[in-house]
Amino acid sequence: MFFFQTRLLHHKRPLDRLLEEGHVIGAHTHRHPNLSTLQAIDQRREIETSKRQIEKITGQTVKYFRPPFGQFNEDTLNVRSDLKLVMWDVASFDWLFKERP
Ligand SMILES: [Zn+2]
Numbered sequence: 001m002f003f004f005q006t007r008l009l010h011h012k013r014p015l016d017r018l019l020e021e022g023h024v025i026g027a028h029t030h031r032h033p034n035l036s037t038l039q040a041i042d043q044r045r046e047i048e049t050s051k052r053q054i055e056k057i058t059g060q061t062v063k064y065f066r067p068p069f070g071q072f073n074e075d076t077l078n079v080r081s082d083l084k085l086v087m088w089d090v091a092s093f094d095w096l097f098k099e100r101p
Helices: 017-021 038-057 073-081
Strands: 001-003 025-027
Touching: 017 025, 017 038, 025 038, 038 073
Parallel strands: 001 025
Antiparallel strands: none
C-alpha cells in the first residue's frame, strides 16, 4: 500500500506499475500538513481533495488514509468519513532518497 500526498501525484509517478502489481493507493492529504494544527474544515478539505484526486486517477475507491507525520486529533477522526486510519510500525526512510536524474 502506498500513500502519496496528491500535490505530488504527477504523470512521472509509477502509478500504472503500482496498480498493475495490485498495490493500493491510500489518501495522505493534498499538501501534507500536520493535521493536528488545522481546523476541522481545513482537515476535511485536505483529506477529501486527496481522496477525490486519487479516485480520479486510479478509478478505484479510496478506503485508507494515513495522517502526515502520524499526527491527528479528534477532528481528524470525525472528518475522515469512512476512511480507515493506517499507521505504521517500521519506517523505510524513503523520503531521504532523492530521485535520480
Ligand atoms: Zn507523509
